[in-house]
Amino acid sequence: MSNVKEQWGSRIGVIMAVAGSAVGLGNFLRFPGKAAENGGGAFMIPYFVALLLVGIPLCWAEWAMGRYGGRQGFNSAPGIFSVLWKHPLAKYLGALALLIPMAVYFFYIVVEAWCLGYAWNYLTGSLMLGKNPSAYVDFFTKFTGSAKDGALFSGTIQPALIFVAITFLVNYLVVYRGLSGGIEKFCNIAIPMMAICAMCVLVRVLTLPANPNAPDQTVVAGLGYMWNPNFSALLESKTWLAAAGQIFFTLSVGFGVIINYASYVKPKKDIALSGLTATSVNSFFEVCLGGTITIPAAFLFLGATTLATFTGNAFGLGFKALPNVFAEMPGGQIFGFLWFFMLFLAAITSSLSMLQPVMAFFEEGLGLTRRGSSMLMFVITLMGTGFVMYYSGEGTGMDAIDFWAGELFIVVLALVQAIIYGWVFGIKLGQDELDSGAELRVPRFVQFVIKFVSPAFLIWILIATLTSRITEEVPGKGNLRILDRLNNQTQLAGFLIVMGSLVFLWIMVFFAGQRWKREGRA
Amino acid sequence: MNILGWIFMTLSMLSVLSLVVYCVSKVLFYAPKD
Numbered sequence: 001m002s003n004v005k006e007q008w009g010s011r012i013g014v015i016m017a018v019a020g021s022a023v024g025l026g027n028f029l030r031f032p033g034k035a036a037e038n039g040g041g042a043f044m045i046p047y048f049v050a051l052l053l054v055g056i057p058l059c060w061a062e063w064a065m066g067r068y069g070g071r072q073g074f075n076s077a078p079g080i081f082s083v084l085w086k087h088p089l090a091k092y093l094g095a096l097a098l099l100i101p102m103a104v105y106f107f108y109i110v111v112e113a114w115c116l117g118y119a120w121n122y123l124t125g126s127l128m129l130g131k132n133p134s135a136y137v138d139f140f141t142k143f144t145g146s147a148k149d150g151a152l153f154s155g156t157i158q159p160a161l162i163f164v165a166i167t168f169l170v171n172y173l174v175v176y177r178g179l180s181g182g183i184e185k186f187c188n189i190a191i192p193m194m195a196i197c198a199m200c201v202l203v204r205v206l207t208l209p210a211n212p213n214a215p216d217q218t219v220v221a222g223l224g225y226m227w228n229p230n231f232s233a234l235l236e237s238k239t240w241l242a243a244a245g246q247i248f249f250t251l252s253v254g255f256g257v258i259i260n261y262a263s264y265v266k267p268k269k270d271i272a273l274s275g276l277t278a279t280s281v282n283s284f285f286e287v288c289l290g291g292t293i294t295i296p297a298a299f300l301f302l303g304a305t306t307l308a309t310f311t312g313n314a315f316g317l318g319f320k321a322l323p324n325v326f327a328e329m330p331g332g333q334i335f336g337f338l339w340f341f342m343l344f345l346a347a348i349t350s351s352l353s354m355l356q357p358v359m360a361f362f363e364e365g366l367g368l369t370r371r372g373s374s375m376l377m378f379v380i381t382l383m384g385t386g387f388v389m390y391y392s393g394e395g396t397g398m399d400a401i402d403f404w405a406g407e408l409f410i411v412v413l414a415l416v417q418a419i420i421y422g423w424v425f426g427i428k429l430g431q432d433e434l435d436s437g438a439e440l441r442v443p444r445f446v447q448f449v450i451k452f453v454s455p456a457f458l459i460w461i462l463i464a465t466l467t468s469r470i471t472e473e474v475p476g477k478g479n480l481r482i483l484d485r486l487n488n489q490t491q492l493a494g495f496l497i498v499m500g501s502l503v504f505l506w507i508m509v510f511f512a513g514q515r516w517k518r519e520g521r522a
Numbered sequence: 523m524n525i526l527g528w529i530f531m532t533l534s535m536l537s538v539l540s541l542v543v544y545c546v547s548k549v550l551f552y553a554p555k556d
Contacts, residue, residue, distance in 0.1 A: 044534045223531065227530050
């Protein structure tokens with residue numbers, strides 16, 4: 001049998017943990033770039049449509065399925081899926097909800113380490129390189145090893161390796177301490193700290209005077225660059241796809257995290273209000289803070305032309321463009337530190353949530369202790385992260401895993417969850433589950449949305465994503481992008497790692513199924 | 523920033539802020555304690 005069942009220590013704790021999982025680098029780096037290049041303020045129309053039609057309803061569905069599964073004694077997606085859908089295949093579909101957080105962790109931890117490394121370098125003054133854009137590009141290239149594959153493993157020990165080791169250690173120390181003793185306590189401190197750092201940077205950015213070298217580059221003009229609506233963008237499907245993708249990315253929908261976290265909520269405790277609160281906290285960080293810091297600051301010091309080259313590239317915006325801004329900003333060293341430390345906190349609260357779903361499965365499916373599941377997960381993630389770090393040339397290793405796990409499978413899992421909730425588990429049971437202990441009445445039409453609108457929307461996203469990836473032109477590589485990926489050695493290796501991880505998880509799920517059958521649980 | 527930019531920014535932020543204030547205040551002040 002599984003160990004003593006873990007539960008959240010408090011209501012605030014679970015909200016903080018789910019919000020912490022959702023608030024990540026995408027809120028501050030990806031969202032403003034996507035909005036600016038897809039219609040500015042007009043982008044918010046598809047953004048809110050996707051939030052209402054897919055984001056919030058699917059979050060509620062995941063909360064409901066998670067707590068229902070938790071009540072039946074399961075915390076991992078394979079177990080929860082097997083009680084929601086009494087079919088031998090169900091638990092294998094649940095393996096997707098383990099694969100995605102695990103595979104995304106492989107590279108997310110590396111970016112998290114970059115944030116910590118940049119924060120440290122600001123604290124020590126090593127990143128105050130003056131008004132020299134190429135110096136920051138060189139620093140990024142050297143620090144991340146993006147010049148060529150194996151760059152981080154040649155010569156002396158590279159700083160990035162040390163920061164990855166530290167972030168690994170911190171992550172595992174926190175998750176090893178358990179749900180309420182580790183993740184919850186950490187998020188209860190990290191989220192307010194993150195908000196304070198963000199507010200400090202926000203106040204600094206909004207009070208900056210106009211650029212003396214270019215008087216038309218003001219904060220207000222920067223806000224205009226981000227928010228002035230371009231309604232013609234609404235006629236393009238890519239705008240709607242970008243908005244829907246952003247909602248997925250930001251809310252951790254179809255990620256396997258919410259369903260796991262919700263399974264630890266006590267029976268008869270509210271999930272409707274908790275779910276909406278976590279979603280709204282995430283939106284606050286994204287729209288109110290992410291939408292007012294990054295682009296205006298970058299616009300003020302870099303101007304529209306230079307900024308336009310960075311908006312489609314979140315890492316470029318965060319790690320190459322913004323250091324130029326801090327170099328010119330009064331008090332740039334301390335604000336640079338606050339900014340990257342805030343990004344580190346945003347990242348670590350997300351990476352912690354990627355470990356928990358898989359470890360919960362190892363514990364309840366394979367009968368491992370917390371120590372055993374931590375060790376097993378540590379070895380697996382070390383191998384995956386090792387791949388990403390070795391194939392660091394132009395970030396190809398990272399891109400390969402992100403494409404399959406973070407872009408494609410995430411939509412597939414969301415679709416599977418919407419279908420299981422709407423068509424197998426049933427919207428009547430779903431509504432009853434949401435209503436149980438609810439402190440907020442979830443409107444009935446939400447069930448209709450989850451059953452009909454969300455799956456249709458998700459199928460459209462899946463088809464549009466696949467179509468764009470097949471026909472999208474890649475400079476120098478022709479236009480069959482997915483096939484190009486499989487012709488490239490590193491891309492193929494990344495694909496095989498993701499698929500190999502899925503096969504490994506399926507084998508583990510098979511053994512877990514045997515175990516649950518012996519115990520009479522499934 | 524043009525007038526539409528101000529309107530979109532203000533409306534977006536007000537929507538999100540009102541939602542977060544509503545939810546957080548309900549959790550903190552109106553919901554039964556754990």
